[in-house]
Amino acid sequence: MSEKLAVAVLGAAGRMGSEAVAAVEAAEDMELVAALGRTDPLETLVSAGARYVVDLTVPDSTEANVRFAVEHGMHAVVGTTGWDAERLGRLADLLETSPGTGVLIAPNFALGSVLASAFAAKAARYFESVELIELHHPDKVDAPSGTAVRTAQLIAAARAEAGVAASPDATATALDGARGAEVDGVHVHSVRLRGLVAHQEVLLGGPGEQLTIRHDSFDRASFMPGVLLGLRQVAGHPGLTVGLDGYLNLND
Numbered sequence: 001m002s003e004k005l006a007v008a009v010l011g012a013a014g015r016m017g018s019e020a021v022a023a024v025e026a027a028e029d030m031e032l033v034a035a036l037g038r039t040d041p042l043e044t045l046v047s048a049g050a051r052y053v054v055d056l057t058v059p060d061s062t063e064a065n066v067r068f069a070v071e072h073g074m075h076a077v078v079g080t081t082g083w084d085a086e087r088l089g090r091l092a093d094l095l096e097t098s099p100g101t102g103v104l105i106a107p108n109f110a111l112g113s114v115l116a117s118a119f120a121a122k123a124a125r126y127f128e129s130v131e132l133i134e135l136h137h138p139d140k141v142d143a144p145s146g147t148a149v150r151t152a153q154l155i156a157a158a159r160a161e162a163g164v165a166a167s168p169d170a171t172a173t174a175l176d177g178a179r180g181a182e183v184d185g186v187h188v189h190s191v192r193l194r195g196l197v198a199h200q201e202v203l204l205g206g207p208g209e210q211l212t213i214r215h216d217s218f219d220r221a222s223f224m225p226g227v228l229l230g231l232r233q234v235a236g237h238p239g240l241t242v243g244l245d246g247y248l249n250l251n252d
């Protein structure tokens with residue numbers, strides 16, 4: 001067997017991080033060399049010999065973590081939310097100074113979710129109206145979810161390319177938030193409810209019909225095949241990749 005991937009997990013005590021630690025430990029082709037929390041120094045990544053970093057922390061920490069990894073030639077697989085266009089731009093610039101290094105920013109690691117977003121983008125040009133509902137556990141700190149933002153962006157880009165008009169909406173008066181957040185012109189509604197994990201519905205409406213594309217993560221185990229896939233492929237994709245779909249041949 002070839003050399004094992006030396007992997008460090010950041011955010012290791014968190015809901016996702018603890019799952020990732022277990023998944024990496026169980027993977028025969030990987031070795032967990034570090035599992036860090038908020039108070040652990042990033043220099044530990046270097047002394048532990050990490051070549052791959054999984055970031056599952058918080059939006060406030062993730063950019064500094066990933067910059068440190070790239071500056072030290074480590075590949076990074078990132079599930080943390082908060083990567084807006086400005087942050088992505090800075091990261092792309094940094095990666096130009098480290099041409100052999102790969103970073104995957106994956107708003108969602110669940111393969112079903114990635115497929116659902118791709119299907120929604122494909123369908124979006126054929127329907128007059130489209131809105132999103134994302135539903136998560138109430139301990140989530142950001143809204144809308146990173147997955148919803150990404151899905152809305154993909155939908156908006158597909159509709160723009162096809163020349164589809166904005167979804168009709170006659171709302172003339174509304175309470176603040178009643179129509180949700182707008183991401184690239186797509187309305188996104190966020191539900192936070194005890195008992196939920198991570199769920200999303202894309203509602204597509206046309207005269208007399210509706211198509212609903214729904215994905216449910218009932219357990220964080222759903223994210224782990226994508227985390228491992230990302231780790232196995234990130235070195236083969238130098239530079240910045242946004243979305244696990246970048247590693248899947250969805251058009252085959």
Ligand SMILES: NC(=O)C1=CN([C@@H]2O[C@H](COP(=O)(O)OP(=O)(O)OC[C@H]3O[C@@H](n4cnc5c(N)ncnc54)[C@H](OP(=O)(O)O)[C@@H]3O)[C@@H](O)[C@H]2O)C=CC1
Binds near residue numbers: 065079
């Ligand atoms: N891409 C995907 O498929 C998925 C992405 N996510 C995203 O992953 C992120 C984590 O989610 P979740 O696990 O639920 O959140 P948690 O709050 O459970 O975990 C985050 C962990 O990161 C730790 N942390 C904070 N800052 C640092 C730091 N600088 N270095 C190391 N560890 C740090 C926190 O420690 P402390 O508690 O001490 O602050 C906490 O243990 C979120 O952005 C979430 O949206 C979640 C699920 C799936």
Ligand SMILES: O=C(O)C1=N[C@H](C(=O)O)C[C@H](O)C1
Binds near residue numbers: 199
């Ligand atoms: O915080 C979560 O739980 C999740 N975060 C990611 C997001 O914001 O899209 C992925 C998944 O939805 C779970």
